[in-house]
Amino acid sequence: MNEIEFILYVRNQEKSRVFYERLLNLKPSLNVPGMTEFELLENVKLGLMPENGIAKIISKKLPHQKNGNGIPRCEIYLKVNNPIEYIKRRIELGGKEISEFQDRDWGDKVGYISDLDGNIIAFAK
Template structure:
């Protein structure tokens, strides 16, 4: 049984220029179902398994006062200090779908030496999204 002090990873919050546009983009480009988009368009969520992918505006009084402004990459030569990673059974099809729906291709899917197929795109705010196959756990030693 988990201790009261053992946390569960609940959310990844992505700061974006336009919450409604980002929620719609992620749903269409990456295949997620929208769980929630509030009427103010200051918060949106996607169904994503045990954790939630949430979106909120770049600037909001709850966080700007505490931490300063969030910065989105200004060009293709910069990247945000976060990478969003999604796992797919068919990475090639997922990559194609993302690009057809507005994601900017960064690196085509390729087999990696650790046995995973991985490709990269940028979302509509310039954030890098890693698309990879599921990685099999190594056999446990008994």
């Protein structure tokens, strides 16, 4: 593999861009109609694609993505140096706390939030 990109289908690309830009404290490496990308690490990107855009590609075989709004459809698990700062920022950005920052059975200390579309984001240390 040369590059990895995880793409979230979002209701509103602009609102989601602002949410992730502020939450991650990163500027998009690409922001054009139909796709926003954030470079998380070298060769690892997080993409935001409007659900109406992906529906044009896959809706003949699968349900429209808008039918899943608010239902967690993925989890992004990010290990960061200061997870509490990320979790606190979600309040001002409209995200929801799902599970407080605490020790987990697998050895990480993790807090879970959701984004504007119900996708789960875990901040771990």
